[in-house]
Amino acid sequence: MTEGKRFQKNDAGFTCAHCGREVPPLEVTSRDHCPHCLYSLHVDRNPGDRQNPCRGVLRPVSALPHPKKGYVIVYRCEKCGAILRNKAALSGNTPDNVDLIIRLTSQPMEE
Numbered sequence: 415m416t417e418g419k420r421f422q423k424n425d426a427g428f429t430c431a432h433c434g435r436e437v438p439p440l441e442v443t444s445r446d447h448c449p450h451c452l453y454s455l456h457v458d459r460n461p462g463d464r465q466n467p468c469r470g471v472l473r474p475v476s477a478l479p480h481p482k483k484g485y486v487i488v489y490r491c492e493k494c495g496a497i498l499r500n501k502a503a504l505s506g507n508t509p510d511n512v513d514l515i516i517r518l519t520s521q522p523m524e525e
Contacts, residue, residue, distance in 0.1 A: 420460040431455055431471055440506040447472070447487070449503060449510045452518075456491045456498070468494050477502065477518035485515050 425439040432453035439445055444462045447454035454472040459465045470493025478486045478499075485502040487510075502510045 438508055440503055440508070442506045443503070445503065445506075446500060447474075447503075447510075449508045452487055452510060452514055454489060454500070456493065456496065468496070470494055472498060474514075474518055476521045477515045479519065485519070487515065487518065 425441065425444050427436065427438045427445070429435070430437055430448035430451060430453060433448060433451040435448065435450050437445060437448050437450075446458065446461070452474040454474075456468040456470040456472050457464050457466050468491060470491040472489035472491055474487050475490050476488040478488065480486050480501075483501045484504045486499050487502050489498045489500065490496070491498070502515055504510060504512065
């Protein structure tokens with residue numbers, strides 16, 4: 415990895431640790447959360463590197479509209495308590511559950 419490069423494309427499919435559904439690669443960028451339930455795993459230090467030893471379940475707690483990114487999903491790690499944000503995947507072969515994202519926008523932001 416070159417100095418300063420923080421994003422590594424890592425678009426492998428996986429089985430969701432929360433709902434158990436198979437999640438195919440997104441094919442437009444790195445897939446890091448389930449499009450069905452929006453849960454993720456705390457596995458990255460930098461996007462796509464899979465170098466975080468925590469490995470806790472990231473629970474979606476809120477979603478924020480963003481003028482350039484569409485929606486940003488806010489997560490809380492159930493193991494270490496970290497708050498993380500990630501862009502929702504609104505395109506690709508299996509886009510995120512937009513109804514669930516919209517419901518999350520009415521949730522107060524957890525800090």
